[in-house]
Amino acid sequence: MTRTTTASGLRIGYSLWGFLGPGVTDTPDGGRSHRHTLIDGLIAAGHEVVFLQANRDLTEAGTDLRETYTWADGLPEIDVLILEWRWPIPGRNTTPCGQPGHTCDLHRQRELLDYYTEQGLPTILWDKDQRLPAEDHLRQHPSITVAEPALHPSPGAHSLLFPIADEVLDSFDPRAVAAGARQWPLVYVGNQYDRDDAFDTYFAPAAARHAHRVAGKWTNTNRWPHVRFAGRVPFIVVEDLYRDATSTVLLLPERYARRGHMTQRIFEAVLAGCLPLTPVTIRSASRFVPTSLHVTSGSDTADRVSRLMDMPERHRADLLTACAARLELFRLSTQLDHLDALLPAARTELTSLTP
Numbered sequence: 001m002t003r004t005t006t007a008s009g010l011r012i013g014y015s016l017w018g019f020l021g022p023g024v025t026d027t028p029d030g031g032r033s034h035r036h037t038l039i040d041g042l043i044a045a046g047h048e049v050v051f052l053q054a055n056r057d058l059t060e061a062g063t064d065l066r067e068t069y070t071w072a073d074g075l076p077e078i079d080v081l082i083l084e085w086r087w088p089i090p091g092r093n094t095t096p097c098g099q100p101g102h103t104c105d106l107h108r109q110r111e112l113l114d115y116y117t118e119q120g121l122p123t124i125l126w127d128k129d130q131r132l133p134a135e136d137h138l139r140q141h142p143s144i145t146v147a148e149p150a151l152h153p154s155p156g157a158h159s160l161l162f163p164i165a166d167e168v169l170d171s172f173d174p175r176a177v178a179a180g181a182r183q184w185p186l187v188y189v190g191n192q193y194d195r196d197d198a199f200d201t202y203f204a205p206a207a208a209r210h211a212h213r214v215a216g217k218w219t220n221t222n223r224w225p226h227v228r229f230a231g232r233v234p235f236i237v238v239e240d241l242y243r244d245a246t247s248t249v250l251l252l253p254e255r256y257a258r259r260g261h262m263t264q265r266i267f268e269a270v271l272a273g274c275l276p277l278t279p280v281t282i283r284s285a286s287r288f289v290p291t292s293l294h295v296t297s298g299s300d301t302a303d304r305v306s307r308l309m310d311m312p313e314r315h316r317a318d319l320l321t322a323c324a325a326r327l328e329l330f331r332l333s334t335q336l337d338h339l340d341a342l343l344p345a346a347r348t349e350l351t352s353l354t355p
Helices: 035-044 105-115 166-171 174-178 196-207 235-243 265-271 298-310 313-330 332-342
Strands: 011-015 048-051 080-084 123-126 144-148 184-189 212-215 229-231 245-249 275-279
Touching (some): 011 105, 035 048, 080 105, 166 313, 184 235, 184 298, 196 212, 196 245, 196 275, 196 298, 245 298, 265 275, 265 313
Parallel strands (some): 080 123, 184 245
16 A cells, blocks of 8 residues: 655555546536646645646646646555545435436545545545545544645645746746736636625625626526626636736635635736735635735625726736735645654654655
8 A cells, every 4th residue: 555655755555536737617626727737736845746636637638747747546655645634525426237317426526535544544534625524534634734725724624735936936027917908807716515604795786887798607696687697717718817807806615714724816916917805704804815815795796897997008007916925834845844744753754846
């Protein structure tokens, strides 16, 4: 099951149900904006990463990444198991294998837990969607360390944020991305999941006053007849949507907001020059964006959008500079340090996860 660790690094078994490349349009996989960043950082640090779920890049998107990354169908020898946590989705991964619409992510995750974790292999359970119940026995499992992409993780869990590559942060030019006209005052990119209350409060009223677009899977929209829903768009289009918009609103499910769990939307927007208006109800909001971008209501959002549209380019660049400074929270090298700290201290033979 495990191999002898050498000075060259660890062999990490990594379980993900998503894509490393652009993937396909009809899928909810926000990890595409940061997953490859973390994996490439681990590899650059001298570690070997083996993916333990299906190669969806190849089978669904037709993107062959096998010369760059490694997938394994069986149960290879590894030193550490990292799980991007999967949860039961009725009618999808809870159905029998082979049934139409079935995905085998949950069954495979159970196999990995049974084979590796139950035999004592150090396991990092990255609960990227805040789906692991507080009472779940896995939180007390001696081989498991729970991590969450939150500034204030749940009791017993640790912080591991979605990473941005160091070179992306270091090369960011606020003045360059602030330049030029933008067609849309307001945009939102993301799916509906558990965001109705935030959308009602902070976005929908502003959409009544400003031209806007909403891209993502929104299936129950009758309560917002004035909102322009464009449906899902290809991942490669997301940057263009932000580059053509003055502002966005960072809408979070309540379970994210109370933990300071910020999604990848913040850096997707900032790096494209789109200013992220942020509800004050998000815990530690001032650590994510400057207070001048905080909003308290839908009318406040609308007013701030108006001011941002009239803002001189140099002032927009200054705001983006302040936003970029706060993106340091997500710097890859910092997250690799956090990941290193999550490895069990008793495993003294493990090499560092940082260069």
